[in-house]
Amino acid sequence: MKIAIVTPLPVPLALGGAENLWWGLQQHFQDHTEHDCDIVSVLSPEGTFWDLISSYETFSKLDLSAYDCVISGKYPAWMVNHPNHICYMLHRLRGLYDTYPASQHHPEVLQHPKLRNLAEWLEEGISNPDPDQIPELFDRLHALRQADLPPEVLAFPGAFSRAVIHFLDNAALSPMRIQRYAAISATVARRKAYFPPDVPVDVLYPPPHRDNYSCGEQRYFFTSSRLDRPKRIDLLIEAIKQAKTDIPLWIAGTGPDEARLHALAGDDPRIRFLGYVPDDDMPGLYADALAVPFVPVDEDYGLITIEAMKSAKPVLTVMDSGGPCEFVEHGKTGFVCQPQAQALAEWMTRLASDPDETLRMGEAAFERVASVHWDTVAKGLMEIVTPKARSRKLRPKLTVATTFKVYPPMNGGQARVFHLYRNLAKSYDIDIVALGSTSDVRSEVEIAPGVMEITIPKTDAQAETEYHISRQLEDKPVSDVAVNALAGLTPDYIDALRTSALTSQAVIASHPYMVEALVAAAPGKPLWYEAHNVELTLKTAVFGSGEAAASILREVEKAERQCWVTSQRVFACADRDLKELERIYGPTRSRLSEVPNGVSLDDVAYTNLTERRRLQEIAGIRGGQLAIFMGSWHGPNLEAVEDLIRQAPLAPNTRFVILGSVCLPFKDRKLPANMELMGAVDMPTRDLMMSIADVALNPMQSGSGTNLKMLDYMAAGIPVISTPFGARGLKIRGEEHFIEAPTEDLPAALVRIAALDEGALATMITAARRLVEQEYSWSVIADRFLKEIEASS
Numbered sequence: 034m035k036i037a038i039v040t041p042l043p044v045p046l047a048l049g050g051a052e053n054l055w056w057g058l059q060q061h062f063q064d065h066t067e068h069d070c071d072i073v074s075v076l077s078p079e080g081t082f083w084d085l086i087s088s089y090e091t092f093s094k095l096d097l098s099a100y101d102c103v104i105s106g107k108y109p110a111w112m113v114n115h116p117n118h119i120c121y122m123l124h125r126l127r128g129l130y131d132t133y134p135a136s137q138h139h140p141e142v143l144q145h146p147k148l149r150n151l152a153e154w155l156e157e158g159i160s161n162p163d164p165d166q167i168p169e170l171f172d173r174l175h176a177l178r179q180a181d182l183p184p185e186v187l188a189f190p191g192a193f194s195r196a197v198i199h200f201l202d203n204a205a206l207s208p209m210r211i212q213r214y215a216a217i218s219a220t221v222a223r224r225k226a227y228f229p230p231d232v233p234v235d236v237l238y239p240p241p242h243r244d245n246y247s248c249g250e251q252r253y254f255f256t257s258s259r260l261d262r263p264k265r266i267d268l269l270i271e272a273i274k275q276a277k278t279d280i281p282l283w284i285a286g287t288g289p290d291e292a293r294l295h296a297l298a299g300d301d302p303r304i305r306f307l308g309y310v311p312d313d314d315m316p317g318l319y320a321d322a323l324a325v326p327f328v329p330v331d332e333d334y335g336l337i338t339i340e341a342m343k344s345a346k347p348v349l350t351v352m353d354s355g356g357p358c359e360f361v362e363h364g365k366t367g368f369v370c371q372p373q374a375q376a377l378a379e380w381m382t383r384l385a386s387d388p389d390e391t392l393r394m395g396e397a398a399f400e401r402v403a404s405v406h407w408d409t410v411a412k413g414l415m416e417i418v419t420p421k422a423r424s425r426k427l428r429p430k431l432t433v434a435t436t437f438k439v440y441p442p443m444n445g446g447q448a449r450v451f452h453l454y455r456n457l458a459k460s461y462d463i464d465i466v467a468l469g470s471t472s473d474v475r476s477e478v479e480i481a482p483g484v485m486e487i488t489i490p491k492t493d494a495q496a497e498t499e500y501h502i503s504r505q506l507e508d509k510p511v512s513d514v515a516v517n518a519l520a521g522l523t524p525d526y527i528d529a530l531r532t533s534a535l536t537s538q539a540v541i542a543s544h545p546y547m548v549e550a551l552v553a554a555a556p557g558k559p560l561w562y563e564a565h566n567v568e569l570t571l572k573t574a575v576f577g578s579g580e581a582a583a584s585i586l587r588e589v590e591k592a593e594r595q596c597w598v599t600s601q602r603v604f605a606c607a608d609r610d611l612k613e614l615e616r617i618y619g620p621t622r623s624r625l626s627e628v629p630n631g632v633s634l635d636d637v638a639y640t641n642l643t644e645r646r647r648l649q650e651i652a653g654i655r656g657g658q659l660a661i662f663m664g665s666w667h668g669p670n671l672e673a674v675e676d677l678i679r680q681a682p683l684a685p686n687t688r689f690v691i692l693g694s695v696c697l698p699f700k701d702r703k704l705p706a707n708m709e710l711m712g713a714v715d716m717p718t719r720d721l722m723m724s725i726a727d728v729a730l731n732p733m734q735s736g737s738g739t740n741l742k743m744l745d746y747m748a749a750g751i752p753v754i755s756t757p758f759g760a761r762g763l764k765i766r767g768e769e770h771f772i773e774a775p776t777e778d779l780p781a782a783l784v785r786i787a788a789l790d791e792g793a794l795a796t797m798i799t800a801a802r803r804l805v806e807q808e809y810s811w812s813v814i815a816d817r818f819l820k821e822i823e824a825s826s
Contacts, residue, residue, distance in 0.1 A: 129194065148182070324381075352480075355479070467486055559602075562604075603621065734758055
């Protein structure tokens with residue numbers, strides 16, 4: 034068989050990963066199969082809208098009838114029309130798809146008088162265009178070029194250029210023209226709008242174009258990439274500056290961000306820029322690396338990951354890096370953490386401090402990529418198309434409705450939703466459809482592998498109605514409880530739920546307040562209910578009595594009852610909440626599960642007692658106790674702060690620091706001299722406070738579910754004083770994992786914990802951390818829940 038790999042060449046000419054991929058595939062076909070293979074390349078400028086259209090038209094007219102098979106993988110090469118056309122997708126034009134800048138989207142330009150008819154024609158056919166209409170589109174564009182249009186109409190990227198390219202791509206990649214679909218990674222395969230709906234897409238991982246990788250010494254951290262912002266080299270520079278190690282960071286590559294990165298590195302002697310490195314020198318640089326940090330944003334694939342692992346080096350990456358997360362298994366072939374400098378610094382310190390563990394992970398990484406080679410790719414692409422060969426088990430999907438954005442997680446509710454579903458994404462694709470504030474921009478962002486957050490900003494009409502309801506309730510927040518009645522004021526939200534639910538196995542109400550929107554958007558779909566709390570009990574304590582309170586509480590009861598009675602599955606933070614829901618609403622046919630609150634161990638830095646004392650010394654904390662309490666603006670937390678205000682004067686040797694939005698209602702209150710409000714803080718500040726505090730407080734008296742802050746405290750290595758109620762629902766024991774004391778005994782408990790010798794305190798801290806690792810890490814919790822779902826399916 035005579036094969037043509039058809040590719041675009043950028044203008045100005047720059048050869049990189051895509052070209053290496055095609056050369057490697059061609060060489061394999063030539064040297065190891067019975068096929069002949071050519072690379073057919075065409076210069077493809079794309080600096081302007083008209084350049085891009087010209088490139089698309091050139092490929093559409095390319096005659097490759099002399100070949101038996103054509104393989105394309107990138108725009109605009111797939112415009113080629115051939116009866117045996119295979120798409121091996123690298124990516125679409127990302128600036129008009131998944132990285133399309135919302136600031137450039139001005140749909141009003143589509144209403145320009147000279148454009149309106151064409152724009153309407155595109156809109157009608159864009160979701161399912163007829164490939165036979167491609168010549169007609171080019172003819173209409175040629176005619177349009179003669180029109181005197183303002184520059185903003187033909188902006189690239191822009192609303193019109195986006196519509197045209199989506200039409201052309203969808204027509205060219207129609208099942209009427211493509212015989213087989215494959216992608217270089219699962220990240221590419223699952224991107225929205227990349228492939229026609231419901232077609233099977235095979236994931237075929239390409240290997241590096243070299244095969245002489247080896248493992249040598251462990252001398253430095255090494256990374257290599259183009260120096261531009263999406264690669265986030267600045268994040269690595271900030272991380273190495275915070276890392277507690279002398280191991281240097283070597284950076285290979287050039288690019289437009291080079292000057293800024295040099296300035297950011299400053300005079301840190303550990304950071305070394307290698308500039309351009311000849312291809313022949315790369316295996317040697319990998320060989321002597323300790324590990325390879327690689328932290329791009331939503332990378333299509335990331336050959337650096339494979340090159341590192343072929344060199345038996347673990348890879349340090351981040352949760353939103355895309356392709357690398359398909360190979361980096363946390364704690365086995367490397368580490369995956371939050372895209373934050375402090376988190377990266379901690380794992381770099383870990384890699385440097387335990388070279389034996391790092392070596393073992395490198396060996397596991399080598400095994401992980403052993404099957405990544407050209408033979409697998411070639412056979413996968415050329416396999417005879419049969420139902421068996423074309424079938425691929427599609428991952429089931431869940432649609433989750435929330436009344437708030439969850440990323441980045443800044444409070445307990447956000448943290449639960451983000452971390453639970455991030456871990457359920459081991460088995461499911463997840464859409465979180467979030468109702469944003471009026472200031473948010475409509476967006477679809479992959480916030481973790483397999484997890485899309487679709488944010489729909491609420492309308493001014495909904496926000497204004499919420500405001501009037503809140504005023505009747507003494508300005509108490511009602512953005513969650515009012516949704517059941519007001520969601521219709523933001524019809525785009527219902528539409529987004531409907532679109533997501535079409536391909537979902539089940540829809541989930543995270544909190545009960547979206548239940549009517551879900552039922553309206555997904556009639557007949559199985560409904561699951563995630564009960565964070567017993568909402569009626571919780572909101573009764575928040576809103577109290579009165580006519581306005583009674584009215585809003587009826588909405589709460591209505592939504593919660595509907596979820597309890599009609600859901601196929603109900604999962605709550607604690608078994609006691611399930612029992613309370615049954616007491617209030619009666620029996621249910623729902624399948625019930627306890628899915629407790631957990632902690633993301635990657636995001637909470639553990640500070641042992643020795644290190645805590647060292648950090649306290651650096652911070653100048655001497656002669657007294659530093660006690661912290663963290664919480665959001667939430668009724669039970671407000672009650673806890675009131676108790677602390679009463680108790681603080683009775684503990685004059687303790688400095689009480691309150692963190693979080695719980696501080697807002699108290700900003701004008703007269704506080705005890707030994708208490709201060711820090712308010713809502715960023716994650717580095719929160720982590721700093723948890724690393725220098727002597728004790729963490731959990732003086733809760735009411736609420737439902739379990740307290741996430743308790744787990745965060747114990748994961749961070751802080752000694753904890755908690756009320757019995759604050760420890761409810763957790764498998765922890767007073768005196769072994771924490772000091773148990775009712776609120777009125779808090780001053781005595783503070784004296785008692787200060788008097789403990791360091792050995793006893795260290796034993797308690799270690800036991801608490803170990804329990805969290807074994808029972809309450811989100812990974813463990815999600816795995817248990819997945820097994821339960823599988824068993825009941």
